[in-house]
Amino acid sequence: MWIVLTFVAALLWATTNYIDKLLLSRLHVQTGPSILILFSSVIAFFSVPLLFFFAPGIEVAMHTSTLLLASIGVLYALGLYFYFLALQYDDTSTIIPFFQLAPVITVILAYIFLHQHLGSQNIIAIIIVIVGGLLLSVDTRVGIRFRKEVVIYMLIASLCFAIGSVIFRGLATEDNFWNSWFWEQVGLAIFGIILLCIPGYRRTFVASMRSAFRSVSFLTINGVNETITLIGNGCIRFASLLAPVGIVAVLSNAIQPVIVFIFGIALTLFFPHLIKENVEKKQLLHKVCAIIIMVIGSCYLRP
Numbered sequence: 001m002w003i004v005l006t007f008v009a010a011l012l013w014a015t016t017n018y019i020d021k022l023l024l025s026r027l028h029v030q031t032g033p034s035i036l037i038l039f040s041s042v043i044a045f046f047s048v049p050l051l052f053f054f055a056p057g058i059e060v061a062m063h064t065s066t067l068l069l070a071s072i073g074v075l076y077a078l079g080l081y082f083y084f085l086a087l088q089y090d091d092t093s094t095i096i097p098f099f100q101l102a103p104v105i106t107v108i109l110a111y112i113f114l115h116q117h118l119g120s121q122n123i124i125a126i127i128i129v130i131v132g133g134l135l136l137s138v139d140t141r142v143g144i145r146f147r148k149e150v151v152i153y154m155l156i157a158s159l160c161f162a163i164g165s166v167i168f169r170g171l172a173t174e175d176n177f178w179n180s181w182f183w184e185q186v187g188l189a190i191f192g193i194i195l196l197c198i199p200g201y202r203r204t205f206v207a208s209m210r211s212a213f214r215s216v217s218f219l220t221i222n223g224v225n226e227t228i229t230l231i232g233n234g235c236i237r238f239a240s241l242l243a244p245v246g247i248v249a250v251l252s253n254a255i256q257p258v259i260v261f262i263f264g265i266a267l268t269l270f271f272p273h274l275i276k277e278n279v280e281k282k283q284l285l286h287k288v289c290a291i292i293i294m295v296i297g298s299c300y301l302r303p
Contacts, residue, residue, distance in 0.1 A: 006239045009232040010232075010253075012228050014263055016232065019221060021087055036080070037192070041192020073185060073186065076184070080157075086150050089153075091278060093260050098155075102161050103162075109163060110169075125297045129297035132293030133151070135293060165249060254299055265284075
């Protein structure tokens with residue numbers, strides 16, 4: 001069951017990765033990431049009352065565990081922000097493999113906080129993933145250039161997502177899944193409310209919403225994108241309750257870049273007016289080699 005949920009999550013996320021890229025291309029470079037996060041927060045804001053009234057086992061008592069669960073939503077928003085920043089720098093099929101860093105960080109955090117064994121095999125796997133990441137970080141289109149911004153942004157994003165996964169696994173169980181999911185959405189909604197309290201973000205978001213309502217397609221695409229993301233997140237959260245969080249992270253992050261790579265080629269060939277990635281043989285070979293190395297490293301991890 002958890003394998004199916006993990007595969008579905010990876011497939012849904014791969015779909016949203018390209019929708020994210022499409023949406024960002026329609027927004028201002030400096031404000032695009034914040035606007036998309038606010039849209040995510042709006043979806044979370046409306047999902048909170050639905051979960052409260054219709055999901056079983058929701059607890060409204062405030063204690064340490066609920067605050068930690070709410071912090072997952074904040075970490076998720078921060079992770080999204082840096083992921084969006086990275087997505088503005090390069091092709092989607094180049095960015096997504098860097099999420100291979102997430103299971104590496106998850107395994108390390110699980111070792112520190114959940115007392116899971118690290119071992120020599122995991123150390124070797126971590127080194128392999130890092131080597132693959134370094135290879136992918138090299139831009140060979142104009143000589144040899146290191147994608148410093150991409151690496152930094154994706155490292156921070158992976159760290160945020162990994163910490164959130166470990167907190168969720170440490171506090172949630174099958175019996176209180178909906179309660180844990182509820183508080184995560186509360187955290188994401190609160191993060192959005194805080195952003196809206198900042199005048200600059202509020203003005204930009206209101207202007208974007210007015211523009212979005214004039215362009216029904218943008219609003220529809222974004223709504224569908226957020227719904228797909230929400231379902232994918234729910235699948236991976238529940239899967240992490242059925243299997244060790246590290247294994248779930250490894251499998252999802254091994255599948256996702258492969259799907260993204262296939263999607264990237266297909267979209268470039270058949271829908272170049274929407275998504276256009278570099279499909280030169282040299283660049284494809286470079287990506288394939290780096291992705292294979294990182295996937296091998298991730299699969300070698302033993303959480």
